[in-house]
Amino acid sequence: MTLRVAVVGAGPAGIYAADILTKSEVDVSVDLFERLPAPFGLVRYGVAPDHPRIKEIIKALQRVLAKPEVRFIGNVDYGTDIKLEELREFYDAVIFSTGAMADRDLRIPGEDLKRSYGAADFVSWYDSHPDVPQTWDFGNGTHAAVIGVGNVALDVARVLAKTADEMLVTDIPEQVYAGLKSKKITDVHVFARRGPAYAKFSPMELRELNHSPNVEVIVHPEGFEVDDHSMEHIAKHKTHKLVLDILANWVGRDIEGKPHRIHLHFMEAPTEILGEDGEVVGLRTERTELVGDGSVRGTGEFTDWPVQSVYRAVGYASSPLLGLPFDERDLVIPNEGGRVLGLDGDHVPNTFVTGWVKRGPVGLIGHTKSDAAETVGHVLETTSETAPSREAADVDAFLRDRGIDFVTIEHWEQIDATEIALGEAQDRLRVKLPTREDMLGARES
Structure with missing residues (x-):
C-alpha cells in the first residue's frame, strides 16, 4: 500500500x-x-x-x-x-x-513607536507578500537604523539605501517601486553589539553591499576590535574570516562621495529607541567591550543617533x-x-x-x-x-x-506564466502579482 x-x-x-x-x-x-x-x-x-x-x-x-x-x-x-x-x-x-515569518523582539523601550519596524514586515512588503499591506510608511526621514548583523540586516540596509530605479530591474510590482521612490533616506546605520569577527553575514552578501553605483559602504573604525578569542574564532570558521577580511579592507578607505551611504557600527548595543510625539527620533546605543570569551559587556558610554526609523533584524520567530x-x-x-x-x-x-x-x-x-x-x-x-x-x-x-x-499545480503554472508575461512586457524576468485576488484571478477556468 x-x-x-x-x-x-x-x-x-x-x-x-x-x-x-x-x-x-x-x-x-x-x-x-x-x-x-x-x-x-x-x-x-x-x-x-x-x-x-x-x-x-x-x-x-x-x-x-x-x-x-x-x-x-x-x-x-x-x-x-x-x-x-x-x-x-x-x-x-x-x-x-x-x-x-514573525519578528523577534529586542525587548528595549521604544519598540512600539511609529516607524519602529520588524525586518520581517519590511521584507514581506518589498517581496509583495499577498497578506500584508501594499504600502509602506518611510516618512520624511533621511537617516535609518538597522539592528542586526545577519544577511536579513544586509538585505534591509541595501533596499533602504538603493534607489528605486536600481530595483526596477527586479520582480517588484508598481506599488513597491512607488513606495521605494518616495523614501528620502540617504544614510542607513547598521549596528552590531559585538565585534566584526562575530558578524553573521555571508561573504557574498557582504560584497554585494558594495556593488551599487549610488551607495557607499563605510565601516567605522570605532568599535572595530579583534582580540585573541576573535582570532581563535575566525580560525575555526572560514566564512567569518572572509567576512572580517572584507570589513578590514573597508575600514578607513577613501570616501567616493556617492549620494547614499550604509554605515557599519560594531560594538554598539541598542538600549532604547527614542521617541517624540509617538514617533522615532533616535536610537540610543551603549558602547560595549570584548570580555575575552566571545561575549561583550557594556561600558556605560552611551550615544544617541539621530535616526527617524529603526528596523529590527535580530531574527525570525x-x-x-x-x-x-x-x-x-x-x-x-x-x-x-x-x-x-x-x-x-x-x-x-x-x-x-x-x-x-x-x-x-x-x-x-x-x-x-x-x-x-x-x-x-x-x-x-x-x-x-x-x-x-x-x-x-x-x-x-x-x-x-x-x-x-x-x-493546484496547474493553477500555479498559470499564475507563474502571467507574472513572466508581465515581466516580458517591461523587459524584466518577472513582475509579481501582489495580491491574493490578483493571483487567484490569473487562473484559467
Whole structure:
C-alpha cells in the first residue's frame, strides 16, 4: 500500500522533505499544503528581489513539484481550512514545515513607536507578500537604523539605501517601486553589539553591499576590535574570516562621495529607541567591550543617533500551530530529531516537523536538506498506513465541500506564466502579482 504523507508548508523545507520521501525505497504519495496561492515560501517571499541568483533555487524546487508522486495544494490555511485531526483522516503522517515569518523582539523601550519596524514586515512588503499591506510608511526621514548583523540586516540596509530605479530591474510590482521612490533616506546605520569577527553575514552578501553605483559602504573604525578569542574564532570558521577580511579592507578607505551611504557600527548595543510625539527620533546605543570569551559587556558610554526609523533584524520567530505544543522560549515546535514531542515528553504519533519550525531560523536555505533528511528518516522508520481515506479525490472533495478555493499545480503554472508575461512586457524576468485576488484571478477556468 502507498504511504500517504501531508506536508504543511510548501517552502524549501517542505519541498525538500517531499523530494527525499519520493526518492526513498518506500512507495509514497505526498500532498504539499500551502496557505498562499504560490509555493516556495522563503525563496519567493523572504529573499530580497535584487538577489536573483538565490532565486535560482526555485528551478530545483519546481522539478520536485512536477513529480507525479507530489501534489501542490495551495490557498489552504492550516488551522482554519483544515485541522490536524482532519489531516489524519487522509494521511498516514503529517510533516509541518511552516517556517518562521514573525519578528523577534529586542525587548528595549521604544519598540512600539511609529516607524519602529520588524525586518520581517519590511521584507514581506518589498517581496509583495499577498497578506500584508501594499504600502509602506518611510516618512520624511533621511537617516535609518538597522539592528542586526545577519544577511536579513544586509538585505534591509541595501533596499533602504538603493534607489528605486536600481530595483526596477527586479520582480517588484508598481506599488513597491512607488513606495521605494518616495523614501528620502540617504544614510542607513547598521549596528552590531559585538565585534566584526562575530558578524553573521555571508561573504557574498557582504560584497554585494558594495556593488551599487549610488551607495557607499563605510565601516567605522570605532568599535572595530579583534582580540585573541576573535582570532581563535575566525580560525575555526572560514566564512567569518572572509567576512572580517572584507570589513578590514573597508575600514578607513577613501570616501567616493556617492549620494547614499550604509554605515557599519560594531560594538554598539541598542538600549532604547527614542521617541517624540509617538514617533522615532533616535536610537540610543551603549558602547560595549570584548570580555575575552566571545561575549561583550557594556561600558556605560552611551550615544544617541539621530535616526527617524529603526528596523529590527535580530531574527525570525515561528508561530504556534493549532493542535501542537509550542516552546515559547525557543519559539519552535518541541521535537526530537523532527518527531514532535507532546507536553508529556512522548512522541506525538505520526507527527513531524522540519525546517525553521523544527530548529529555529538558523542556517542558509540549502541547510534544510540535511534537516529534512533527518525528519524523513523518522517518518519512514515509525509510520505505518493508518489513514482511513486514502485517495487524492477524497481530499479534493473534502476541500470543495468546505468551500475552499484551493490552488493546484496547474493553477500555479498559470499564475507563474502571467507574472513572466508581465515581466516580458517591461523587459524584466518577472513582475509579481501582489495580491491574493490578483493571483487567484490569473487562473484559467
